Amino acid sequence: MRTNTKEDLIGQLKDNGLKITPQRLAIIDALVENRYEHPGATLIFHEARKKAGRVSLSTVYATLKEFSESGLIRQMQFDRLENRYDVDLSDHVNLICKRCGKVMDYHVPAPLDPKNIVRKSGFVVTDTRIEFHGYCRDCLKRPD
Incomplete structure (x- = not known):
């Protein structure tokens, strides 16, 4: 990281x-x-x-x-x-809550690691941005 x-x-x-x-x-x-x-x-x-x-x-x-x-x-x-x-420049996924706007980091699982991609495909990854949009744990607990 x-x-x-x-x-x-x-x-x-x-x-x-x-x-x-x-x-x-x-x-x-x-x-x-x-x-x-x-x-x-x-x-x-x-x-x-x-x-x-x-x-x-x-x-x-x-x-x-x-x-x-x-x-x-x-x-x-x-x-x-x-x-x-x-400030975290490592490859990671951003989990973005659609209700409160919270952004959380989730570190990239090994199959998506850019080093594995280079090794398997020859494609050199220069930047990664993966986002998942949904609802955080706190918002799921709210009765809205």
Whole structure:
């Protein structure tokens, strides 16, 4: 599994020649601390402002775009949800609840592992995005 830690992301910023600013550090903290929630820009903005008060929403959007274009994080785009961001760059399936919008990771079973695909077909996988849409355990318990 390749989940970026705060230290990994800071190192990658340096490797990509990007400045380490208080705003970027606050955004990194928000991404890492909320990694299991797959945070959107709004949550990242609110969390980053707690750490570095002078963070604008436009700075958050620009930074997230820069981070995803540099390969530090993965941007997930949805039809009916705010874009979400993932620091887990390993190959995994996203389980997306249609009711509450929760996004959960489910790690790829061996037959779908890109290494197995390359070995069996010769096709080189450069990116994987598999989504299952349905209802999470919490929403299934609700009587709605």
